[in-house]
Amino acid sequence: MTCLVLKLGPRERVLVNGAVIENGDRRSRLSILTPNANILRLRDAIRPTEVNSPVRRVCYIAQLVLSGDVEEEDAALQLMRGIEQLSLVLRDEDSVSHLSAATDAVAEREFYKSLKHLRALLPREARLLAMGRDA
DSSP states (O other): OOOEEEEEOTTOEEEETTEEEEOOSSOEEEEEOSTTOOEEETTTOOOGGGOOSHHHHHHHHHHHHHTTSSOHHHHHHHHHHHHHHHHHHOOSHHHHHHHHHHHHHHHTTOHHHHHHHHHTTHHHHHHHHHHHHHO
């Protein structure tokens, strides 16, 4: 049986199926055995005020599914549209690979995996936006 293993630092918080869980004073590992559990590390969470770029917007949609604030079906369509729009701009091999993996994950309703691949695009987007400001 495969499961998700979370490695948590001291006092780190994680959202599991809508419940905030805080780790104790020591590092620990949690094995999430329930398939399709909605899990979000709060240290990785994008706050609504931080949704200020195309990649962050798509990440936020995936995050809303994991927090239980949006239905999977509604979010899946929005995610697919957002990923499609990003693929028109982010055309390098690495970005295409992450976007493809994110698409596959959404199709399989694995929103945590999708978010992970989309978050990998944030540094690239930041560099591109910084270059646009410098031009």
